[in-house]
Amino acid sequence: MADSFSLDLTQRPRRLRRTASLRSMVEETVLRPADFIAPLFVVEGRNEPDEIASMPGVFRLNLQDLVRECRALHQVGVPAVALFPRLDPNLKDEIGTGALDEDSLVLRAVRAVKKAIPELTVITDVALDPYTTHGHDGVLNASGDDVENDRTVGILTQMAILQARAGVDLVAPSDMMDGRVGAIRRALDAAGHSNTGIMAYSAKFNSAYYGPFRDAVGSAQAAGTRLLNKATYQMNPANRREALTEALLDEAEGADILMVKPAGMYLDIIRDLREATRKPVAAYQISGEYAQIHAAARLGWLDLARCRHESLLAIKRAGADMILTYFAREMAQVLKA
Numbered sequence: 001m002a003d004s005f006s007l008d009l010t011q012r013p014r015r016l017r018r019t020a021s022l023r024s025m026v027e028e029t030v031l032r033p034a035d036f037i038a039p040l041f042v043v044e045g046r047n048e049p050d051e052i053a054s055m056p057g058v059f060r061l062n063l064q065d066l067v068r069e070c071r072a073l074h075q076v077g078v079p080a081v082a083l084f085p086r087l088d089p090n091l092k093d094e095i096g097t098g099a100l101d102e103d104s105l106v107l108r109a110v111r112a113v114k115k116a117i118p119e120l121t122v123i124t125d126v127a128l129d130p131y132t133t134h135g136h137d138g139v140l141n142a143s144g145d146d147v148e149n150d151r152t153v154g155i156l157t158q159m160a161i162l163q164a165r166a167g168v169d170l171v172a173p174s175d176m177m178d179g180r181v182g183a184i185r186r187a188l189d190a191a192g193h194s195n196t197g198i199m200a201y202s203a204k205f206n207s208a209y210y211g212p213f214r215d216a217v218g219s220a221q222a223a224g225t226r227l228l229n230k231a232t233y234q235m236n237p238a239n240r241r242e243a244l245t246e247a248l249l250d251e252a253e254g255a256d257i258l259m260v261k262p263a264g265m266y267l268d269i270i271r272d273l274r275e276a277t278r279k280p281v282a283a284y285q286i287s288g289e290y291a292q293i294h295a296a297a298r299l300g301w302l303d304l305a306r307c308r309h310e311s312l313l314a315i316k317r318a319g320a321d322m323i324l325t326y327f328a329r330e331m332a333q334v335l336k337a
């Protein structure tokens with residue numbers, strides 16, 4: 001009976017999955033090297049390799065190695081890098097003074113990369129967390145229990161001007177203060193940097209998956225706890241409508257690119273933004289997303305190459321025009337091969 005069973009079907013979607021050739025013809029989403037932005041960590045001096053324990057294959061780079069890595073990225077077709085400094089703890093203070101040092105590590109890094117590979121797009125983070133002893137993205141209020149919005153924005157505007165002057169193509173405020181995109185846009189324009197763009201971390205969620213990044217830049221250690229809580233400025237992971245509010249505010253304030261972060265667990269938000277705006281949408285596959293794929297692969301529980309590809313494909317399919325990912329170089333290499 002089972003042997004002779006047959007359905008009278010007009011539609012058989014499997015027809016188009018029968019051969020590799022047919023499957024490739026109907027493929028809807030295709031990753032390419034130009035989809036990726038590589039986040040890179042910069043440190044002062046030191047020559048021995050400085051791998052981040054929770055991010056296998058990701059190293060804190062001195063300026064020389066940074067330039068070498070940028071060349072390699074450029075060669076495999078990755079168009080952009082996002083730079084994050086890891087500061088010496090004794091350069092940090094309560095108000096993040098180091099962020100306004102005109103010769104700071106990240107500004108020297110920008111100049112070095114722009115000089116070596118002018119065509120590479122360079123993006124810098126606008127937030128105080130690498131510079132503060134408490135690890136928060138801004139300055140604290142008088143009682144020390146919250147980040148003060150407007151005073152922080154004042155500092156961020158100055159930070160953005162220094163970055164623009166150093167030659168970045170895009171500044172990326174990742175702090176989630178209210179009104180910072182508009183304030184930065186006005187400050188950049190007034191300082192003669194109307195060509196410097198803003199990639200706004202628009203919907204940045206208060207995620208537990210930032211842990212490895214905080215190890216990488218040392219903001220968790222600085223705070224003396226792994227429970228650095230940013231809930232009064234980063235978004236509640238439960239909220240979807242609010243992400244649109246944030247993104248549309250950033251667009252109205254002059255953002256050129258809107259970002260969702262994290263990416264993989266927030267595909268619905270990426271899709272919402274894609275449909276709500278005509279601006280390019282970026283998504284940040286964050287440190288914890290990278291770490292969990294590596295951890296499972298190390299245990300032999302998941303296939304690294306396939307999970308890497310599928311995780312990025314899903315983010316693009318959801319509607320991201322560009323993806324910040326620690327897999328940027330290896331993905332671009334694989335895609336080019």
Ligand code: PBG
Nearest residue numbers: 127129174209210213286287288
């Ligand atoms: C903070 C910042 C964070 C990341 C980039 N910029 C994390 C945080 O809010 O502490 C996270 C990136 C990652 O996890 O890969 N300005």
